[in-house]
Amino acid sequence: MGELELPGNPPIALVVRRSARARRISLRLSQLDGRVTLTLPQRLPLDEGLEFAREKEQWLRDHLQAQGAVRQVGIGEAVPLEGRMVPVVAGQGRRVVDTGDALAVPGAADQVAKRLEAYLKQRARDRLAEASDHYAAKLGRPYTRLTLRDTRSRWGSCSADGKLMYSWRLVLAPAWVLRYVAAHEVAHLAEMNHSQRFWDVVTDLYGPWKDARGWLHENGADLHRYRFGN
Known part of the structure; x- marks a missing residue:
């Protein structure tokens, strides 16, 4: 995997990825952070991939503009x-x-x-650990580990053996939204599903949760547009 630029005003950064399973060239624009990934078959010359990207340049610019700037x-x-x-x-x-x-x-x-970025990650860890400890004590079920990642597909997860994972970008969101995600994942310590019983546990731990969930659906993608490096 590497990075190239499609010239223009402004230039468009391309993440170049080769795949042994790819049969054709593809371009993917992330709806979360605007990253553009150019995937090429393993043996295809890079020049052909760049020519494909140039042909799609206006499409990319239109969608990037509609999506919002990184x-x-x-x-x-x-x-x-x-x-x-x-x-x-x-x-x-x-x-x-x-x-x-x-x-x-x-x-x-x-x-x-x-x-x-390092400061925000530590602050996220402190806030999420505090919230997770609170809800786990309220539930009466301890978790075994807490880790942070920069995940793009989910805000948190809970494994069958009690490991909690969160996106550190939750510290960018309002505190009540962060606490909802912590309550959601801790609730999985009791219910490893999304049944009505699970949502009842979330309500018992957190209270009314639909506004927090709705905030993430409406605003969550914006949190991924802040870049802390190349």
């Missing part, structure tokens, strides 16, 4: 944090600081995005 994080930009838009400013010292009005990120400009 936002590259840096000084002077704003990012969502627990549901509020917060500007990123230059900081001092060694730690990222939430001043209440801004996120102050120290260091060289080319390191700002990665430092902020």
Whole structure:
């Protein structure tokens, strides 16, 4: 897998992927974060793949424009944090600081995005661990492990052996939405399904949950448009 650019204003980044199972060239535009993946059969010359992408350039630009621009994080930009838009400013010292009005990120400009990403992941871990501990204690069933990923297809999961996984980008959403996802996954410790009994457990743990679920359906894709690196 590699990355190329389709020239233009602005250029379009292409993630190039070769597949032994592919029989033809394909282009896929992620509805979550706008990433464009060009998949090629194993032996097809790269030039043919790029020519295919050029032929589809207007289609790509139309859909990218309709979808909304990807936002590259840096000084002077704003990012969502627990549901509020917060500007990123230059900081001092060694730690990222939430001043209440801004996120102050120290260091060289080319390191700002990665430092902020690390800070957000730790903050997400703290918030999700706190919420998961609370709901697991309320349910009376402990979980065995908590991990974070940058998942694109789901906000969380619970395995049969009690391992919880969450998207760290939940820290960008309002706190009540993050807590809903924690309650949802902890409820799977009792019900490994989405039956009415499962939703009854979610209601017992969290309360009315439809607004939080609806917020994710309506706004969740926007959280994936913030880029913290290439």
